[in-house]
Amino acid sequence: MQGCLFEGLLHPGADAQELTSNGHPTFRVSGVTSRLIDLDKVGMTYQAASSPVEALAGISMSVGAGEFVSLVGPSGCGKSTLLRIVAGLRPATAGTISVAGRRVTKPIDDIGMVFQAPILLKWRTILENVLLPAELAGKDAGALRGRALELLEMAELHGFADKLPRELSGGMQQRASLCRALLLDPPLLLMDEPFGALDAMTRDDLALELLRIWGELDLAREARKTVLFVTHSLPEAVFLSDRVVVMSPRPGRIAADLRIDLPRPRTVELRATEAFGRLNLEIFRTLTGRTVGATSS
Numbered sequence: 001m002q003g004c005l006f007e008g009l010l011h012p013g014a015d016a017q018e019l020t021s022n023g024h025p026t027f028r029v030s031g032v033t034s035r036l037i038d039l040d041k042v043g044m045t046y047q048a049a050s051s052p053v054e055a056l057a058g059i060s061m062s063v064g065a066g067e068f069v070s071l072v073g074p075s076g077c078g079k080s081t082l083l084r085i086v087a088g089l090r091p092a093t094a095g096t097i098s099v100a101g102r103r104v105t106k107p108i109d110d111i112g113m114v115f116q117a118p119i120l121l122k123w124r125t126i127l128e129n130v131l132l133p134a135e136l137a138g139k140d141a142g143a144l145r146g147r148a149l150e151l152l153e154m155a156e157l158h159g160f161a162d163k164l165p166r167e168l169s170g171g172m173q174q175r176a177s178l179c180r181a182l183l184l185d186p187p188l189l190l191m192d193e194p195f196g197a198l199d200a201m202t203r204d205d206l207a208l209e210l211l212r213i214w215g216e217l218d219l220a221r222e223a224r225k226t227v228l229f230v231t232h233s234l235p236e237a238v239f240l241s242d243r244v245v246v247m248s249p250r251p252g253r254i255a256a257d258l259r260i261d262l263p264r265p266r267t268v269e270l271r272a273t274e275a276f277g278r279l280n281l282e283i284f285r286t287l288t289g290r291t292v293g294a295t296s297s
């Protein structure tokens, strides 16, 4: 039931033994620091009722441990599909996927996933929803209550802990689902447009908060979380990321993989710099095929 509702938001017992070593997540064990996620010629064809849909073709890329990588691309190019494949929620129909040096054949544990839609349990309060990963993982939810409330405060939802999801706006529900993904402090975050339904100011604030949670301010690269982040906002992708991977229209392929060599920690002022603007333009051009100065396609 839970697995069906959450499509593997957390899978009690699933691969827990394989993905942990002496109680520590393998994401942090030596030998996997350079390439945490490895995709080799990954393809995905959905067997839809009418005709097959080729969503992804020939996706080969890696994400290093501690890296922040964004995926951008047109609607329907397979970004959500790719995140689900990496999480092991859906098997690819071609190629191989490894996380922390192990082939992904089942839903993986020890990740935080933010889905494109919030997927909150409608009969549970917001706090109970945020605490759900603890219950699914067999942890003491009571002990994590303080952490859950802290996260809700960070997301400016402290007054809503005891409300039901239907009493919150779409953006508030999305923030609650972000808190849920962060509850167990997972070393790998897969985030599908987590800020999609938010107003611009909240979005910018949460982007900075996410960088803090990622470990930008105080952690060495190897101790940071690893983030694979989907967004339709190019400035957001540039602001957050070490790399931006641009996908082509369906079937999604990798059109470009651009390194964002902007200084960290990222600041609001950075957005006004020429370097920031140039990177945005470069990604925009890759995405649309437009040349500089063109005003229409």
Ligand SMILES: Nc1ncnc2c1ncn2[C@@H]1O[C@H](COP(=O)(O)OP(=O)(O)OP(=O)(O)O)[C@@H](O)[C@H]1O
Residues within 6 Å of the ligand: 046, 047, 048, 053, 054, 055, 073, 074, 075, 076, 077, 078, 079, 080, 081, 082, 116, 250
């Ligand atoms: N369960 C499914 N069954 C059949 N086809 C699907 C299924 N899920 C996705 N698709 C198809 O696969 C393609 C990629 O979908 P996906 O949701 O991964 O795109 P996306 O890049 O995340 O788009 P968006 O930016 O709009 O969220 C689309 O053409 C979609 O219609």
Ligand SMILES: [Mg+2]
Residues within 6 Å of the ligand: 079, 080, 081, 116, 192
């Ligand atoms: Mg999507």
